[in-house]
Amino acid sequence: MRMMLIDKLVSQIIKLKSPIVVGLDPVLEKIPAVYWQPYTAEKNEFKKISNILFDFNKDIIDTVAPYVPAVKPQTAFYEVYGSEGIRALEKTIEYAKGKGLIVIEDGKRNDIGNTALAYANAHLGMVKTTTDKMQESFGVDFLTISPYLGKESLEPFVEVCKNYDKGVFILVKTSNSGNKDVQDTVNKDGILTHQVIAKFVEEFSKNFKGECGYSSIGAVVGATYPNEAEILRKMMPHNYFLVPGYGVQGGTSKDIVPCFNPDGLGAIINSSRAIIYSYEKVKDITCSKEEYKDCVKTSIINMRTDIYNMLKETYPNMLY
Amino acid sequence: MRMMLIDKLVSQIIKLKSPIVVGLDPVLEKIPAVYWQPYTAEKNEFKKISNILFDFNKDIIDTVAPYVPAVKPQTAFYEVYGSEGIRALEKTIEYAKGKGLIVIEDGKRNDIGNTALAYANAHLGMVKTTTDKMQESFGVDFLTISPYLGKESLEPFVEVCKNYDKGVFILVKTSNSGNKDVQDTVNKDGILTHQVIAKFVEEFSKNFKGECGYSSIGAVVGATYPNEAEILRKMMPHNYFLVPGYGVQGGTSKDIVPCFNPDGLGAIINSSRAIIYSYEKVKDITCSKEEYKDCVKTSIINMRTDIYNMLKETYPNMLY
Numbered sequence: 001m002r003m004m005l006i007d008k009l010v011s012q013i014i015k016l017k018s019p020i021v022v023g024l025d026p027v028l029e030k031i032p033a034v035y036w037q038p039y040t041a042e043k044n045e046f047k048k049i050s051n052i053l054f055d056f057n058k059d060i061i062d063t064v065a066p067y068v069p070a071v072k073p074q075t076a077f078y079e080v081y082g083s084e085g086i087r088a089l090e091k092t093i094e095y096a097k098g099k100g101l102i103v104i105e106d107g108k109r110n111d112i113g114n115t116a117l118a119y120a121n122a123h124l125g126m127v128k129t130t131t132d133k134m135q136e137s138f139g140v141d142f143l144t145i146s147p148y149l150g151k152e153s154l155e156p157f158v159e160v161c162k163n164y165d166k167g168v169f170i171l172v173k174t175s176n177s178g179n180k181d182v183q184d185t186v187n188k189d190g191i192l193t194h195q196v197i198a199k200f201v202e203e204f205s206k207n208f209k210g211e212c213g214y215s216s217i218g219a220v221v222g223a224t225y226p227n228e229a230e231i232l233r234k235m236m237p238h239n240y241f242l243v244p245g246y247g248v249q250g251g252t253s254k255d256i257v258p259c260f261n262p263d264g265l266g267a268i269i270n271s272s273r274a275i276i277y278s279y280e281k282v283k284d285i286t287c288s289k290e291e292y293k294d295c296v297k298t299s300i301i302n303m304r305t306d307i308y309n310m311l312k313e314t315y316p317n318m319l320y
Numbered sequence: 321m322r323m324m325l326i327d328k329l330v331s332q333i334i335k336l337k338s339p340i341v342v343g344l345d346p347v348l349e350k351i352p353a354v355y356w357q358p359y360t361a362e363k364n365e366f367k368k369i370s371n372i373l374f375d376f377n378k379d380i381i382d383t384v385a386p387y388v389p390a391v392k393p394q395t396a397f398y399e400v401y402g403s404e405g406i407r408a409l410e411k412t413i414e415y416a417k418g419k420g421l422i423v424i425e426d427g428k429r430n431d432i433g434n435t436a437l438a439y440a441n442a443h444l445g446m447v448k449t450t451t452d453k454m455q456e457s458f459g460v461d462f463l464t465i466s467p468y469l470g471k472e473s474l475e476p477f478v479e480v481c482k483n484y485d486k487g488v489f490i491l492v493k494t495s496n497s498g499n500k501d502v503q504d505t506v507n508k509d510g511i512l513t514h515q516v517i518a519k520f521v522e523e524f525s526k527n528f529k530g531e532c533g534y535s536s537i538g539a540v541v542g543a544t545y546p547n548e549a550e551i552l553r554k555m556m557p558h559n560y561f562l563v564p565g566y567g568v569q570g571g572t573s574k575d576i577v578p579c580f581n582p583d584g585l586g587a588i589i590n591s592s593r594a595i596i597y598s599y600e601k602v603k604d605i606t607c608s609k610e611e612y613k614d615c616v617k618t619s620i621i622n623m624r625t626d627i628y629n630m631l632k633e634t635y636p637n638m639l640y
Contacts, residue, residue, distance in 0.1 A: 025435070028448065036450060045449040046457070052450075076431060076438040080447050082457045083406040090402055110428050110466050111396060112496045115345070118396040127400050128348065129365040130356060130372075137366075137402045146430050148468040148491055152498030171468055176432045178472030181520075185505040185513045193505045193513070200501075 004210035012069030014320040021070040023272025026053045046084035053088040063296045070102040103140045110146040112153045120160035142167040158204045167216030175222025175245030198235045223251025230258040241267040247274035253310035264318025324530035332389030334640040341390040343592025346373045366404035373408040383616045390422040423460045430466040432473045440480035462487040487536030495542025495565030518555045543571025550578040561587040567594035573630035584638025
């Protein structure tokens with residue numbers, strides 16, 4: 001059996017004892033002033049901000065790389081600055097991959113047919129040039145995708161994942177309370193919509209299982225719904241869960257336990273603001289780069305300990 | 321009452337007798353060779369393609385501007401080429417606006433809280449720079465958005481629309497058959513999910529009604545579901561429908577009638593491939609720019625006649 005993307009993720013989680021992904025959600029006003037300073041002379045505002053975003057991300061990546069297997073840039077925070085912002089995203093992806101991190105792009109893309117295929121090739125696959133050569137565009141490892149247009153809208157993404165050994169996390173049950181408007185409706189057999197999507201995730205996984213037993217086709221399951229997570233865990237035993245909602249959004253280490261299997265695997269917990277803006281609790285916008293990075297380091301180590309201890313307490317025989 | 325975005329759209333539809341939007345979905349392999357030629361010396365492939373895409377779009381925009389009120393770039397086809405592709409999208413938006421066209425960006429964005437707000441400000445609103453000035457990023461008129469995360473995920477977009485006199489088209493009932501997996505489920509009161517979303521669209525519209533009586537908060541309703549469209553038309557009497565699925569996807573002029581009110585307003589019909597690749601039926605990839613533009617012109621005039629005649633036959637007293 002060949003090593004697949006999911007094997008790389010799982011082996012890093014075990015090695016680092018860290019089922020954690022750090023969200024790279026740069027918000028200009030919250031980035032310490034020291035990152036702004038090198039670019040005061042730049043006249044193009046969006047180009048200037050693009051540089052600031054990338055330098056900020058680089059320091060986060062350097063700081064967290066020894067402690068986590070993956071980072072998760074949220075596309076919206078780069079799209080804010082148009083093509084210049086997207087340039088910062090591209091550079092961030094490249095830099096993170098260079099540091100051996102797995103990159104999960106949180107784009108929640110969704111469409112049908114050729115359009116879905118275009119998104120899939122852009123973010124996960126390869127793109128044909130004028131000379132008929134294939135070239136990577138964003139080249140991330142995983143992309144989040146949204147299922148409002150049904151199973152057929154997910155298939156082009158899954159197809160590209162198969163061709164390029166990539167993965168997706170399909171939105172199943174999101175962390176916000178308003179999700180119920182759509183995600184808790186039922187189909188004609190009385191099955192909850194988020195469970196219908198869970199079933200698709202499970203079905204897609206047949207060709208994606210790695211040596212570790214898990215699949216590169218995953219699900220987004222919010223930390224804020226532990227009861228639903230318990231059912232979803234059983235419905236998708238071999239699928240990885242990307243879990244938002246820990247920390248700032250109110251989910252605790254106890255809430256995330258049902259997202260895991262007894263082997264301590266099956267879920268990766270995201271934290272963005274509680275890590276990358278942890279400096280705000282002890283310093284202010286004038287802090288130095290060293291002070292900033294110290295806060296990031298402390299908060300990621302604390303999060304890892306919090307989650308690891310809770311898992312070990314619940315599943316003493318887990319794999320790491 | 322002040323003139324709002326929707327009044328501009330409606331007055332152009334009436335003036336041009338054309339409830340039509342042309343989709344700008346550039347696919348490199350289908351773009352006539354003459355558009356590739358000026359850039360043979362460019363070494364950066366994505367920069368080269370970005371220039372080709374923009375030149376191609378310029379000729380489409382110049383050709384259709386006298387006949388339609390709006391164009392609809394599909395974000396995926398630009399994202400394919402990363403930041404360079406997004407640069408072509410930005411230039412296309414600017415050029416179309418310069419020609420007096422309304423720009424509907426088909427991005428199907430979706431997220432919650434600050435992330436949804438970031439998408440809304442990026443595409444519809446304004447963005448704060450390092451000097452605390454506000455600057456437009458994409459600056460489109462309308463954006464399509466996707467509701468899998470529920471009503472609360474739509475609200476940040478609606479809020480930005482209110483502040484900047486912009487609009488959204490919220491996915492309600494899409495043109496693909498697979499939509500039923502999610503869109504035809506029911507909530508605890510037995511209401512179909514796509515009708516639940518329709519109700520949100522209607523509720524959001526209170527502060528958006530222009531002089532024309534319609535709202536800048538619209539719905540995406542596929543031409544392939546005329547029965548559902550009839551019900552949705554009654555549920556959202558004042559909302560504009562963006563209607564995909566006419567032409568290549570199988571919807572006929574008869575199918576789109578239920579999307580309209582008897583005033584001949586309330587819907588705008590999209591066509592992409594049947595217009596911008598109409599040359600393929602009579603010419604090939606070696607055609608000249610004049611030949612290419614003639615095909616675009618003929619196909620858009622034919623589509624306008626087809627839709628106008630069907631509407632006039634159904635609603636002889638319509639407003640244009």
